[in-house]
Amino acid sequence: MTTISAFSLTVRPDNVAIITIDVPDEKMNTLKAEFGTQVRAILKQIRDNKALQGVVITSAKPDNFIAGADINMIGNCASAQEAEGLARQGQQIMAELNGLSIPVIAAIHGACLGGGLELALACHGRVCSDDPKTVLGLPEVQLGLLPGSGGTQRLPRLIGVSTALDMILTGKQLRARQALKVGLVDDVVPQTILLEAAVELAKQAPSRSRHLPVKERILAGPLGRNILFTLAGKKTEQKTHGNYPATKKILEVIETGLAQGTSSGYDAEARAFGELAMTSQSKALRHIFFASTEIKKDPGASVEAGPLRAVGILGGGLMGGGIAFVTATKGKLPVRIKDINAKGINHALKYSWELLDNKVRRRHIKANERDSQLALISGSTDYRGFAHRDLVIEAVFEDLALKQKMVSEVEQQCAPHTIFASNTSSLPIGDIAAQAQRPEQVIGLHFFSPVEKMPLVEVIPHAATSEQTIATTVKLAKKQGKMPIVVADRAGFYVNRILAPYINEAIRMLTDGERIEDIDNALVKFGFPVGPIQLLDEVGIDTGTKIMPVLEAAYGDRFSAPATLISAILNDDRKGRKNGRGFYLYGAKGRTSKKQPDSAIYSLPGMASRNSQLSPQQIAERCVMLMLNEAARCFDERVIRSARDGDIGAVFGIGFPPFLGGPFRYMDSLGAGEVVARLQRLTTQYGPRFTPCEALVAMAERGETFWSPVETGLQA
Numbered sequence: 001m002t003t004i005s006a007f008s009l010t011v012r013p014d015n016v017a018i019i020t021i022d023v024p025d026e027k028m029n030t031l032k033a034e035f036g037t038q039v040r041a042i043l044k045q046i047r048d049n050k051a052l053q054g055v056v057i058t059s060a061k062p063d064n065f066i067a068g069a070d071i072n073m074i075g076n077c078a079s080a081q082e083a084e085g086l087a088r089q090g091q092q093i094m095a096e097l098n099g100l101s102i103p104v105i106a107a108i109h110g111a112c113l114g115g116g117l118e119l120a121l122a123c124h125g126r127v128c129s130d131d132p133k134t135v136l137g138l139p140e141v142q143l144g145l146l147p148g149s150g151g152t153q154r155l156p157r158l159i160g161v162s163t164a165l166d167m168i169l170t171g172k173q174l175r176a177r178q179a180l181k182v183g184l185v186d187d188v189v190p191q192t193i194l195l196e197a198a199v200e201l202a203k204q205a206p207s208r209s210r211h212l213p214v215k216e217r218i219l220a221g222p223l224g225r226n227i228l229f230t231l232a233g234k235k236t237e238q239k240t241h242g243n244y245p246a247t248k249k250i251l252e253v254i255e256t257g258l259a260q261g262t263s264s265g266y267d268a269e270a271r272a273f274g275e276l277a278m279t280s281q282s283k284a285l286r287h288i289f290f291a292s293t294e295i296k297k298d299p300g301a302s303v304e305a306g307p308l309r310a311v312g313i314l315g316g317g318l319m320g321g322g323i324a325f326v327t328a329t330k331g332k333l334p335v336r337i338k339d340i341n342a343k344g345i346n347h348a349l350k351y352s353w354e355l356l357d358n359k360v361r362r363r364h365i366k367a368n369e370r371d372s373q374l375a376l377i378s379g380s381t382d383y384r385g386f387a388h389r390d391l392v393i394e395a396v397f398e399d400l401a402l403k404q405k406m407v408s409e410v411e412q413q414c415a416p417h418t419i420f421a422s423n424t425s426s427l428p429i430g431d432i433a434a435q436a437q438r439p440e441q442v443i444g445l446h447f448f449s450p451v452e453k454m455p456l457v458e459v460i461p462h463a464a465t466s467e468q469t470i471a472t473t474v475k476l477a478k479k480q481g482k483m484p485i486v487v488a489d490r491a492g493f494y495v496n497r498i499l500a501p502y503i504n505e506a507i508r509m510l511t512d513g514e515r516i517e518d519i520d521n522a523l524v525k526f527g528f529p530v531g532p533i534q535l536l537d538e539v540g541i542d543t544g545t546k547i548m549p550v551l552e553a554a555y556g557d558r559f560s561a562p563a564t565l566i567s568a569i570l571n572d573d574r575k576g577r578k579n580g581r582g583f584y585l586y587g588a589k590g591r592t593s594k595k596q597p598d599s600a601i602y603s604l605p606g607m608a609s610r611n612s613q614l615s616p617q618q619i620a621e622r623c624v625m626l627m628l629n630e631a632a633r634c635f636d637e638r639v640i641r642s643a644r645d646g647d648i649g650a651v652f653g654i655g656f657p658p659f660l661g662g663p664f665r666y667m668d669s670l671g672a673g674e675v676v677a678r679l680q681r682l683t684t685q686y687g688p689r690f691t692p693c694e695a696l697v698a699m700a701e702r703g704e705t706f707w708s709p710v711e712t713g714l715q716a
Helices: 033-048 080-098 115-122 139-143 153-161 160-168 176-182 191-203 214-220 222-240 245-260 264-279 280-297 318-329 342-363 367-374 400-413 465-477 497-511 516-526 532-539 542-554 563-571 599-603 616-636 643-654 663-670 672-686 694-703
Strands: 007-011 014-023 056-059 064-066 104-108 109-111 125-129 135-137 173-175 187-189 311-314 335-338 376-382 391-394 419-421 442-447 456-461 483-484 584-586 591-597
Touching: 007 033, 007 080, 007 465, 014 191, 033 080, 056 064, 056 191, 056 391, 064 516, 064 532, 080 115, 080 264, 104 191, 104 318, 115 135, 115 153, 125 176, 125 191, 135 153, 139 280, 153 245, 153 264, 160 222, 160 245, 173 176, 176 187, 176 318, 187 191, 187 342, 222 245, 222 532, 245 264, 245 280, 245 456, 280 483, 280 643, 280 663, 318 335, 318 342, 318 376, 318 442, 335 342, 342 367, 342 376, 391 400, 391 442, 400 419, 400 532, 400 643, 419 465, 442 465, 456 465, 456 643, 456 694, 483 643, 497 532, 497 563, 497 616, 497 643, 516 591, 516 616, 542 563, 563 616, 591 616, 616 643, 616 663, 616 694, 643 663, 663 672
Parallel strands: 014 056, 056 104, 064 109, 104 125, 109 135, 125 187, 311 335, 311 391, 335 376, 391 419, 419 442, 456 483
Antiparallel strands: 007 014, 135 173, 442 456, 584 591
16 A cells, blocks of 8 residues: 655745645644654755755645644653654654755744644744744643654754743743744745745745844853753742643753753753653643543534524623623624623623733734624624524523523524523523423533633533534534533533532631631642632632532532531622632732732631641642542443543543543542542541442442543553
């Protein structure tokens, strides 16, 4: 069988060679190990043709240059030495490309990430299109890795150490104008003239050295470098709490290259790449990457989705405004908002205006793009304009009678095929659909706040929801840029159900005498983005505690919360950040001042005197083990369809530490027996709420896992 090459070479009449990258049968160009021989063959042709004046590398894909290296290559490595070998092969090919005696220019349109940017860095110059799709970055750190094909050495020398560290340590992506400003690219042009601009640059033989700003030259010297890396190390440790070993390795490898020269730098880069590929953190982060990729492809149902041409939203509050924004800006769908008064509609429109105008100010979009996106959103105090909406999302108060009334009105005012999706966080969808004429077209679509930032949505069919309704709702969620998981219509659904015991336990420890900041810091150190008490302040204490009685009624005492303290907090008009009164002190405009806890909390009814007795590990264990136990119950009761959905839901819905891979992968790495043993010990210490669920006990006895060892890479 003949392998179709991903690389083709043509020579123009002006003796500029064009290398076109087009990986067969793939939407995105990704670099694979087997491409090495193809690239070397093309480089030999270029070296043999003495008439050539220059080379331009471009992509045949409509919206990406090279999206990175194929991550499956790393998963196939059985040892650090094998992974190191991959890196060395990549470095060698980039060196051969860089060593060509004629100018090589990358013509970049669309995503140029990871190995794609490393290839562009190995070229002698770079031109990119001014299209919003064009982004450049080295996101390897997000997979627990570092750039392994020379990126850690070439980028600091091109754009300066501090800018390169910022890019490599965070994985941040630069748009075209940002890339030009920092010196990552030589020019930004419209896509229509991208190839010609790159050809012209190739003919001009671009300078291979760039004068860095004075500040960067100082930082490249021994003294400046020492200060910079010390500060970067401290800042990184504060952010990662030692949970992400890749960041430390990145600093070491870049510093080695600057202090000892590129040869030592490349050597250190390849070795570090091999070591990181074998870490549990990288395996877990790659697990999350593959799981999220699968979810993006999952239609959610066994039938085709219905039409999606226009969307309606009931309620112009914070959630309604956020849903309207993502539907119009990401989904490119016209949105009509209905609210009981014009104030609500104006609030929703203002919300979108401010978010879009901020993008204009940051030069992410142009003013005319802002205006055209905003034009997709309209509003009314009645149902005018709703007759042809394919799907209506309800985002009104958590009141069953009101939501049932909304269902009835939508069925009367909209088309027979219109789907009714409720953004409820606590009410059963079956109850909302109880009086519906077309219950098969009623579904839950639970967004998380703030809608424009939180990637997860829960899609909740009730017993009578049709497969097409599920498929259409999942399709909409994806258009909105969301990660949808389909969950069962049970109290709390999935995310709130596993979150509630976690937060309850934090409040319980607070009432027992632990300090607010000690509890939150313990969970941040464990790997959560914010602690449980601060999280309650962020979502709103009134909102966050509203679901607790619902869960207690459904599942019993293990969901009981410290009622005396919660009542006292609410009676003291403490709603959290939104009204500037919560567990923490807030200054002007709801800003925290270095997250100072409000000590007045400690004098409220239901509080013991401050008597901190637990270590950070003990605090984290109590909260996390309850979350894991509840996640196992959700799996057993089929609240979630798979361990994959459970891991994605926890990571993207509540910030479960990504380097642990989600609750199910984490339980598999501990082993069901160890999870059960810890829960049994906590049951003895603190009571029956920690009793391990039957499913976990049975798994421990049988030595079973949620994921197969092959799926998680735990067998390696």
